Amino acid sequence: MNQKYMLPLAGVFLLFLLAYAGVEGAGLQWFFGIVIPYLAVIAFIWGFVNRVMGWAASAVPFRIPTTCGQQKSLPWIKQNCIDNPDKASGVFIRMLLEIFLFRSLFRNTKAAFNRNEKNKLTYSWEIFLWVGALAFHYAFLVVIVRHLRFFLEPVPACLTFLEFMDGIVQIGLPGIFISGIVLLFAALFLLARRIFDAKVSYISLAADYFPLFLIIGIAVTGIAMRYFTKVDIVGIKEFTMGLVTFHPVIPAGVGGLFYAHVFMVSLLFAYFPMSKLMHMGGIFLSPTRNMANNTRAKRHVNPWNYAVDVHTYEHYEDHFREKMIEAGLPVDKKE
Numbered sequence: 001m002n003q004k005y006m007l008p009l010a011g012v013f014l015l016f017l018l019a020y021a022g023v024e025g026a027g028l029q030w031f032f033g034i035v036i037p038y039l040a041v042i043a044f045i046w047g048f049v050n051r052v053m054g055w056a057a058s059a060v061p062f063r064i065p066t067t068c069g070q071q072k073s074l075p076w077i078k079q080n081c082i083d084n085p086d087k088a089s090g091v092f093i094r095m096l097l098e099i100f101l102f103r104s105l106f107r108n109t110k111a112a113f114n115r116n117e118k119n120k121l122t123y124s125w126e127i128f129l130w131v132g133a134l135a136f137h138y139a140f141l142v143v144i145v146r147h148l149r150f151f152l153e154p155v156p157a158c159l160t161f162l163e164f165m166d167g168i169v170q171i172g173l174p175g176i177f178i179s180g181i182v183l184l185f186a187a188l189f190l191l192a193r194r195i196f197d198a199k200v201s202y203i204s205l206a207a208d209y210f211p212l213f214l215i216i217g218i219a220v221t222g223i224a225m226r227y228f229t230k231v232d233i234v235g236i237k238e239f240t241m242g243l244v245t246f247h248p249v250i251p252a253g254v255g256g257l258f259y260a261h262v263f264m265v266s267l268l269f270a271y272f273p274m275s276k277l278m279h280m281g282g283i284f285l286s287p288t289r290n291m292a293n294n295t296r297a298k299r300h301v302n303p304w305n306y307a308v309d310v311h312t313y314e315h316y317e318d319h320f321r322e323k324m325i326e327a328g329l330p331v332d333k334k335e
Contacts, residue, residue: 005195008210012217012264019263023256032259033239034248040266047273048281055285061302063295066288068107071296086294098289102137106130129193136186140215142166142179143222150240174226184219187212211277214268221261231258 022028069080081090082097097103110126113119146163149155167175191212194204225231235251236258242249272278283289317324317331324331 002195002201004201004204004206005191005209005213008206008213011210012213015267016217016221016260016264019260020256023259029250029254029259030248032263033250034243036263036266037243040269043270044272047270048278051273051278052281052285055282059304060287060291061304062300063291063293064287065291065293067293071293073296085292086297087292091290091292095284095289099283102130102133105133128189132186132189132193135182136190139179139183139186143177143183146177146179150237151244153241177226180219180223180226184216184223187216187219191216207275211268211271211275214264214271218261218264218268221257221264225257225261229255229257231255 019032022032067084069083070077071084072079072086082094085091085094108126108129109123111121111123114122142162146159146166149159149163152159166177166179169176169178194200194208232251232253235254238249239251239254317333321331321333
């Protein structure tokens with residue numbers, strides 16, 4: 001078995017057991033339900049702000065956008081205003097398509113050797129990766145927004161409507177939330193791609209598998225609490241409102257599975273700023289995406305350039321004039 005994904009899997013499973021046993025065996029509800037969530041939120045906010053401020057302070061003196069189309073040039077040459085924008089409006093549209101529709105991933109292709117044509121290199125459209133990534137991110141977003149109902153009182157009408165639409169598939173009681181099921185299967189798809197695709201597996205690290213296993217664990221425990229073990233929703237609402245109002249309480253009748261779920265969510269929050277998951281904030285500050293490509297229309301000078309002593313040709317000739325004349329080289333001045 002590959003240690004790159006077996007170690008993260010074992011780590012997530014041990015973390016789950018740690019929280020479950022800590023609550024059921026040692027009665028540490030206050031630690032896993034109060035101390036850990038508060039520390040996780042502090043780590044998330046501090047880490048997120050620190051990373052974003054560091055990126056914002058990075059020097060980007062020149063225009064370095066990634067281009068996939070014709071730059072603005074001669075009037076009779078058609079420009080690609082989205083893939084190679086020269087104005088802020090084009091950059092805005094490009095960023096919207098990238099953030100909400102993953103446009104660059106939609107255009108992604110997969111290279112492979114076609115054995116039927118003497119190992120000819122061919123390219124194919126990798127649409128399933130785009131669909132899986134889109135399903136994963138939007139399902140995750142809906143799950144997060146839907147859970148806000150536990151932290152707000154009264155619950156806004158928009159959240160109630162979102163919960164109604166998410167649970168519109170009424171199969172049994174309680175009704176099935178589509179986002180939770182989609183999140184689990186999309187995460188499993190992305191995990192399977194990393195494990196079974198040889199090229200992706202080769203470049204994957206343990207740090208790439210750990211958040212996937214953590215998210216899968218969160219989804220599995222959440223689904224188990226809703227459809228199988230059942231939990232006291234009123235007690236959980238009391239618990240979450242206590243955290244928000246800084247008057248934490250430990251509800252009675254809430255078992256270890258809930259605290260293990262909260263513990264893994266807290267770990268994901270704390271781990272988020274130091275991981276590749278920070279692309280959520282980095283996409284807005286990526287100079288390859290958020291800059292207009294107007295290098296032909298505007299001269300860009302590096303503002304961090306410092307003054308240097310320039311050795312002009314006149315100085316060079318003054319220094320070597322006699323030797324240049326002796327060698328028969330032309331000079332501007334004879335003396």
